[in-house]
Amino acid sequence: GDSVTQMEGPVTLSEEAFLTINCTYTATGYPSLFWYVQYPGEGLQLLLKATKADDKGSNKGFEATYRKETTSFHLEKGSVQVSDSAVYFCALSDQGGAQKLVFGQGTRLTINP
Amino acid sequence: NAGVTQTPKFRILKIGQSMTLQCTQDMNHNYMYWYRQDPGMGLKLIYYSVGAGITDKGEVPNGYNVSRSTTEDFPLRLELAAPSQTSVYFCASSYLDRSTDTQYFGPGTRLTVL
Numbered sequence: 198g199d200s201v202t203q204m205e206g207p208v209t210l211s212e213e214a215f216l217t218i219n220c221t222y223t224a225t226g227y228p229s230l231f232w233y234v235q236y237p238g239e240g241l242q243l244l245l246k247a248t249k250a251d252d253k254g255s256n257k258g259f260e261a262t263y264r265k266e267t268t269s270f271h272l273e274k275g276s277v278q279v280s281d282s283a284v285y286f287c288a289l290s291d292q293g294g295a296q297k298l299v300f301g302q303g304t305r306l307t308i309n310p
Numbered sequence: 311n312a313g314v315t316q317t318p319k320f321r322i323l324k325i326g327q328s329m330t331l332q333c334t335q336d337m338n339h340n341y342m343y344w345y346r347q348d349p350g351m352g353l354k355l356i357y358y359s360v361g362a363g364i365t366d367k368g369e370v371p372n373g374y375n376v377s378r379s380t381t382e383d384f385p386l387r388l389e390l391a392a393p394s395q396t397s398v399y400f401c402a403s404s405y406l407d408r409s410t411d412t413q414y415f416g417p418g419t420r421l422t423v424l
Binding site: 201233239241300302 | 414
């Protein structure tokens, strides 16, 4: 079945550092890909998404490019802030039928001032 | 809009007890979902609903039941709670069923079964 693998956490960085969180997927079709973020004490919220190969999703300075050839959707940000501290989830949704998201295990990110 | 709300926020159950986790959305979304998140793991789909009166199983439905009598509400029922059901439960909703659509999540219910 479909699956998503994220880099293991936790990840700790200093403010203004460059961030990469790796995400690779396995799917039989052509899935849509998502990054969701969970801030402390809150539910998940969509950060960005890409729906076809070579699409780039972006939001709040974060970017991720849908790479079909490497089945990857790595999350990047050029300069992180303390407010970016959260848990980040990569997810996919295969086409057809109800949107049943398949999630990676999440990566906890802590940014120190 | 309040979005997706869940009650309670925390609950401790004894083995064999039952409870209902409540989920309500005020966005007039047709699609609603229940997920569980175990420590260090991603979310797994328990049940979903494509509209009032229609529900279907997800990846991990055993030990749970759902109903959808209105567009707004999608309660999750645990019968005969077991320690394996200790988890954080998230409810979500979306307007359409396209694979590209965004799901909106509630804040979660943390359940411990002792």
